[in-house]
Amino acid sequence: MTDQKSSRTPKDTHYANLRRQFRDQKAGSVGKGPVGKGPAGKPQRPQRPATDATPVPEGLIRLYGLHTVRAALDNPARQIRRMLVTRNALDRLEIADVGALPFAVEIVEPRAIDRETGSEAVHQGVMIEARPLKTHSLKALQDSSLLLILDQVTDPHNVGAIMRSAVAFGAGAIITTARHSPQESGVLAKAASGALELIPHIEVRNLADAIGELHDLGFVTIGLDSEGPLELEQTMTPGRIALVLGAEGKGLRQKTRETVSHLARLDMPGAIKSLNVSNAAAISLYAAQRFLAAGSQAA
Incomplete structure (x- = not known):
């Protein structure tokens, strides 16, 4: 009778490791071994855990991203209530006088915006809360x-x-x-x-x-x-x-x-x-x- 373990080829071992990795990840394992490595054995970048966004205040929406926020700032019809912005994003938005803005502005770290929008949102360091625009006829x-x-x-x-x-x-x-x-x-x-x-x-x-x-x-x-x-x-x-x-x-x-x-x-x-x-x-x-x-x- 042939010994199955001794007859394995390198290819068999590779796919066995992949199956074990899949089982361990599904079970939430953080042990050593093949977990956290790709098919070529190279370490994979750890995935940032997704976080849920905090509830949006009633009657408002959250908009984020440099182009989106810049356009909202330039739109006189947009009623903005609050802005969270990093110092880097503030420079890129070219806002000369933050104090002159007619709404509250908080200069924060990126993770503070993550907590508001959820970590999956690509906010580029700025988020505003505003009223939706009125529709036209x-x-x-x-x-x-x-x-x-x-x-x-x-x-x-x-x-x-x-x-x-x-x-x-x-x-x-x-x-x-x-x-x-x-x-x-x-x-x-x-x-x-x-x-x-x-x-x-x-x-x-x-x-x-x-x-x-x-x-x-x-x-x-x-x-x-x-x-x-x-x-x-x-x-x-x-x-x-x-x-x-x-x-x-x-x-x-x-x-x-x-x-x-x-x-x-x-x-x-x-x-x-x-x-x-x-x-x-x-x-x-x-x-x-x-x-x-x-x-x-x-x-």
């Missing part, structure tokens, strides 16, 4: 020629990235549904990298009715769909354009598909025929902005 769109509408897009990272693209390409506003859309938060604002303060945000209860109102205001509404019958460029007309993008995974709802002026696809010659909603938003905004700019120059 469709009546505020009289001078806009390019809009972006989100049909129940729920991921705050995606919505933040979409806001950033909307500002970059000159969209007049972003319209979302009151339900099944993320509220203002540190995660959304960080992904927006300051854009949250720079673009009007409109919430509507009934998206189909809102699209109908946009038609009355002279907008052509174009729903992005990977199986749309026309390419995006074929659906654009001079004047006013509102791009409509659907939720991650399921896309546009049936009622939205029936209400928009056109369903269109992005022409993608590669093997993949669909994109993340934030990428699709950026590409379609670029195409629409170029189309509208060319039309205004021709006129």
